[in-house]
Amino acid sequence: MAERRLSLRNGRVLDPASGLDQLMDLHLSDGRIVALGPPPTGFSPEQVIDADGLIVCPGLVDLCARLREPGLEHKGTIASETRAAAAGGITTLCCPPDTDPVADTPAVAQLIRRRAKTRGFARVLPVGALTKGLAGQQITEMAALKEAGCPVVGHGDKPIRNTRVQRRALEYAATFGLTSFLHPADHDLSEGGLAHEGRVSTQLGLPGIPEAAETVAVARDLALAEQTGARVHFRGLSTGRATEMLAEARERGIAASADVSVHQLFLTEEHLYGFDANAHLVPPLRTARDRDVLREAVASGAISAICSDHRPHEPDAKLAPFPQTRPGISALETLLALVLELARDHVMDLGTALARVTCNPAAILNRCIGQIAVGARADLCVFDLNERWRPGPENWLSRGQNTPFFGREMQGRVRYTLASGRLVYDARNGG
Structure with missing residues (x-):
């Protein structure tokens, strides 16, 4: 050729x-x-x-974007969503393992990569599942998933409830040099919640998700990371306190990193007024103070990456009464513009802002991308x-x-x- x-x-x-x-x-x-x-x-x-x-x-590197294929093609496909990614300047993206079927075997991981190669407009890196079927019971063959092209392993938005299984999964991932992407949410504290637990959720009569749902999960997983020596990455921090906990743990030498979904740096719980279903998100929008602490953490590098957390839905998914709507935002095409807005708002300089969506997420993936150099x-x-x-x-x-x-x-x-x-x-x- x-x-x-x-x-x-x-x-x-x-x-x-x-x-x-x-x-x-x-x-x-x-x-x-x-x-x-x-x-x-x-x-x-x-x-x-x-x-x-x-x-x-450099082309942007997005650590979390659901492409909906395989399994939910009525919401999006690899072709449609990677085309949107290209329009947003994104050249590499990670798709979580909660596809249908779950990306818990080499066959599913290879299917995603093969379809992306033939139909896609961006490089797609599947996140391998930590446990079979994301059921939180039996750990997967992570060596085979790595061989099939999964650079990291994770559990999507389904936290592993059994701490013993979580420990074993982290130990096993570490054996193969795999970083574990963790959703920082305690299942029992967050189950059934629709909004940040506070003034706005009370006024609107919406079931709340307390700050502790995130901080309890972060505390547990940091303790397990310290115990096992595993490298963990918190996918989508939303609270200021969890950010502070991460910074303290990093100072002690724990191998932990985190990203934040870009909308968490702009929107707050106030955007729920009017029951706007497009503000129904996981994790939920938090307080203005949380937003400001997250911005400071991104600027300082305590949170080293920003991602889209792209979750496309069909129109009907957002048209029901708020409690029956599906959470998530379609976000690939606004990622760069919002990151540039952080620079214009003097949250950080332009180079630092671009680092959060290029070389920093590339380093988390341990991939030689996100840079401009000969070769x-x-x-x-x-x-x-x-x-x-x-x-x-x-x-x-x-x-x-x-x-x-x-x-x-x-x-x-x-x-x-x-x-x-x-x-x-x-x-x-x-x-």
């Missing part, structure tokens, strides 16, 4: 991993970056993209930092239109996305 050669010219190349921030050209060949600045001797590109006035950064995979996001736009049904690619951000003015929009050197999104033709 002939090499594909492409040049990106006149762009502001910003690579958080190396600190590079400079106007320069990039040259790609056969899916890799072959030169920064002047082209290699004799290099003749087949395609040239003029990136004048645009920022060129690196040519996964790139090219965006206009200043373009203003409003997400809405007319410009939305995900099958799920369940987002509270429709109509909100955003600043910063993707123009091109390249995955392994292949142009997978071009805003000039709508994708």
